[in-house]
Amino acid sequence: MERESSLFTQIIQRQRPADILYQDEQVTAFRDIAPAAPVHVLIVPNRLIKTLNDLQSSDTGLVGHMVLVATDLARQQGIADDGYRLIINCNQHGGQVVPHLHLHLVGGHPLGPLLNHPD
Ligand code: AMP
Numbered sequence: 001m002e003r004e005s006s007l008f009t010q011i012i013q014r015q016r017p018a019d020i021l022y023q024d025e026q027v028t029a030f031r032d033i034a035p036a037a038p039v040h041v042l043i044v045p046n047r048l049i050k051t052l053n054d055l056q057s058s059d060t061g062l063v064g065h066m067v068l069v070a071t072d073l074a075r076q077q078g079i080a081d082d083g084y085r086l087i088i089n090c091n092q093h094g095g096q097v098v099p100h101l102h103l104h105l106v107g108g109h110p111l112g113p114l115l116n117h118p119d
Pocket residue numbers: 007018030031032033034035042088089095096097098099
């Protein structure tokens with residue numbers, strides 16, 4: 001049976017172009033194609049995990065690694081001292097569009113309030 005794939009799997013496997021900033025055996029980080037801020041990078045596990053709901057206790061190290069890669073990238077991008085935001089959207093109400101877990105690193109200017117409330 002064919003292994004499940006995703007848009008981000010194609011980027012991770014270099015089958016689809018992306019501006020990859022970092023990759024190791026666990027995660028890949030690349031610039032968001034439609035940046036919401038001057039710096040907008042996605043940190044993605046190489047293994048397909050669809051949502052936060054699919055994480056297991058054995059993924060504790062992976063999730064910690066994703067956060068530490070994000071903080072390293074924030075330093076590399078020069079936004080660590082001014083500050084930034086890390087976001088993981090989950091499913092429909094959380095605004096998740098791509099069903100492959102990803103951590104957004106956004107910054108480079110003041111980001112304003114945490115949430116936009118729909119009317
Ligand atoms: P989310 O709404 O949390 O699922 O975020 C998905 C993100 O993936 C959005 O910010 C998109 O702009 C971004 N995105 C979609 N396609 C690509 C792509 N081919 N390369 C880089 N980022 C992408």
